[in-house]
Amino acid sequence: MTNAREPGTAPVADWKRGTAVFDRGSQMVGVVHEQHGTKLILTRPSGLRWHTRTVAVRAANDRELIQLRALVRHNRNVRAPAAIRGER
Incomplete structure (x- = not known):
């Protein structure tokens, strides 16, 4: 999960896209969307997207994981009736 960038520097966590993580800064569970060095972009099933640092997640x-699955189900149920009514 880690790889060293240069000799003598601290290793940088390497998170794969789609990995469920907990962000200590926001106190929220999310899914890794992108990583750029030590910066991560996380998402939630609602579409919320935020930036954090790799050292702030685990x-x-x-x-x-149960919470994240419940959020996926909730958002699916909320969006389905709106799609039937023709809303977005």
Whole structure:
């Protein structure tokens, strides 16, 4: 999960796109969308997107994975009736 950039520097966490993580700064679980060096862009099923640093995240635990799955189901249920009514 880590790789050193240069000798004598701290390793940088390498997160794969789609990995569920917990951001300590925002106190939210999200999914890795992009990584640029030590910066991450995380997303939630609602479409919320935010930037954070790799040192501020850790892999999501079982409870947080359950929360993320519940958010996916909730957003699917909320958006489905709107699509039927022709809303976005």
